Amino acid sequence: MTTPEPAARLHIDWTRCDGRGLCAELLPGALSRDDWGYPLAAAGRVRASADQSTVPLAGTELGAALDAVKLCPTLALRLVRPHPSSGPQ
Numbered sequence: 718m719t720t721p722e723p724a725a726r727l728h729i730d731w732t733r734c735d736g737r738g739l740c741a742e743l744l745p746g747a748l749s750r751d752d753w754g755y756p757l758a759a760a761g762r763v764r765a766s767a768d769q770s771t772v773p774l775a776g777t778e779l780g781a782a783l784d785a786v787k788l789c790p791t792l793a794l795r796l797v798r799p800h801p802s803s804g805p806q
Contacts, residue, residue, distance in 0.1 A: 723797075727774055731772075740789060741756050743785045744778060744782060746759060747782075748772065762800065763792060
């Protein structure tokens with residue numbers, strides 16, 4: 718079984734984040750929060766050995782992800798879309 722390519726990835730810049738948690742509220746399926754309120758990839762979103770600051774998103778989550786990026790008061794979020802030529806060959 719192969720995992721479908723994500724529609725986009727949400728990059729979290731933890732050096733900018735102050736742990737308000739709005740992004741986790743907007744994307745409950747993609748993000749959880751640690752004990753201090755900082756966003757983390759939700760369980761099962763990324764492998765334990767993978768970059769935990771870049772969370773894959775499904776197409777249905779793009780609207781909420783855009784809202785999270787726009788509403789983040791510290792500009793700690795960035796939406797990264799796949800390059801058009803990165804699709805299946």
